[in-house]
Amino acid sequence: MNAKTLILAILNRQEATGYEIRKMCTEGPYSYFVDISYGSIYPTLAKLEEEELVSSRVEHHSGKPDRKIYQITEAGQHEFIASLANPPQPDKFKSEFLLIAMCAELGTKESVKIAIDERIAHVEEELKMIRSHHSECSHPGTCWVIEYGEHCMSNDLIFLKKKREELLDIAGRNDGFRTAAE
Amino acid sequence: MNAKTLILAILNRQEATGYEIRKMCTEGPYSYFVDISYGSIYPTLAKLEEEELVSSRVEHHSGKPDRKIYQITEAGQHEFIASLANPPQPDKFKSEFLLIAMCAELGTKESVKIAIDERIAHVEEELKMIRSHHSECSHPGTCWVIEYGEHCMSNDLIFLKKKREELLDIAGRNDGFRTAAE
DNA sequence: TAGGCCATGTAACCGGTTACATGATTAG
DNA sequence: CTAATCATGTAACCGGTTACATGGCCTA
Numbered sequence: 001m002n003a004k005t006l007i008l009a010i011l012n013r014q015e016a017t018g019y020e021i022r023k024m025c026t027e028g029p030y031s032y033f034v035d036i037s038y039g040s041i042y043p044t045l046a047k048l049e050e051e052e053l054v055s056s057r058v059e060h061h062s063g064k065p066d067r068k069i070y071q072i073t074e075a076g077q078h079e080f081i082a083s084l085a086n087p088p089q090p091d092k093f094k095s096e097f098l099l100i101a102m103c104a105e106l107g108t109k110e111s112v113k114i115a116i117d118e119r120i121a122h123v124e125e126e127l128k129m130i131r132s133h134h135s136e137c138s139h140p141g142t143c144w145v146i147e148y149g150e151h152c153m154s155n156d157l158i159f160l161k162k163k164r165e166e167l168l169d170i171a172g173r174n175d176g177f178r179t180a181a182e
Numbered sequence: 183m184n185a186k187t188l189i190l191a192i193l194n195r196q197e198a199t200g201y202e203i204r205k206m207c208t209e210g211p212y213s214y215f216v217d218i219s220y221g222s223i224y225p226t227l228a229k230l231e232e233e234e235l236v237s238s239r240v241e242h243h244s245g246k247p248d249r250k251i252y253q254i255t256e257a258g259q260h261e262f263i264a265s266l267a268n269p270p271q272p273d274k275f276k277s278e279f280l281l282i283a284m285c286a287e288l289g290t291k292e293s294v295k296i297a298i299d300e301r302i303a304h305v306e307e308e309l310k311m312i313r314s315h316h317s318e319c320s321h322p323g324t325c326w327v328i329e330y331g332e333h334c335m336s337n338d339l340i341f342l343k344k345k346r347e348e349l350l351d352i353a354g355r356n357d358g359f360r361t362a363a364e
Numbered sequence: 365t366a367g368g369c370c371a372t373g374t375a376a377c378c379g380g381t382t383a384c385a386t387g388a389t390t391a392g
Numbered sequence: 393c394t395a396a397t398c399a400t401g402t403a404a405c406c407g408g409t410t411a412c413a414t415g416g417c418c419t420a
Binding site for chain 1: 370371373
């Protein structure tokens, strides 16, 4: 999924500034799709306006920076809905942690411990975030997605906690050799 | 995770040609990390050889293309192990399907049905693949990762099947309007 | 008064993909 | 006979990131 589709998806729900769009991509429920940064948001917004898929108005506030608020146009809505209709590309999952786990015997018990504990903490934090969204959720599709995320992450967490010791044992087997070699 | 680390990880286990590396990235257990294509594998391999992190030898076979087989060097092993030690970047998950689900009410019951059924089929296929790897797995770290994948995907599948109807209902609510409007 | 938040935008760069070029062998 | 598999590699392109420029307000 590219920046264009994601921005259209956001603007289809609510008007927003580039700054707000970026926030939603990193914090809100949209963060479960992609992260995009200013460097791609602003140019994409400009392109979309050129194509007349979005329009904008500027609000002036004394003492605050101007806000350039973007809305989706009718053409933009059509474009977005059309793009939803063609079947989605398969999900992608990338994990550096999994590489560390796969090569656990090459690390020390200590380094693997840091990796898995950080991973557990991270999933717990995301779960907390996703649950906070759930309580304030009224839109059915968003609800569905949030429940999906909650389901996956809490199961993820169960595995991570249950199999933590096992992974540390794999890492620990060679610690003796290593110490002897140093 | 970049191509360099992934290739080093593969070569740390076994020597391989560029062609074989690509296969492992798309089919083997390495596919749970990243997909990389020839266009990035061959140039990366050349760069790694320049840096003397890998070396290569060429095998000639009558009637078959030459095989340029790469091995990791000692320097390469050190580099790889060192890269495992620093804590991993957070996992990333991207899903176009989830965007369709989030905007279910904008699609027809039919289009959403195609999306979720395709998604279910895809996860089922991956599960089958991962299970076939599991049976032939002897390396403990790889085993751990495969079990992790199996756990996550089978739970994913449970949710998808249980909540399928619910999602279709969200999509179906407006089908009446749409038909009337056409 | 230092740092964070609001807010917009650009330019250089980079990692990767897509498509192409080449060509023999083998299985259906 | 056709398609797939083996096998290596390049060039153009593209989508996105990082870092920079700018600047006022508010909070600790």
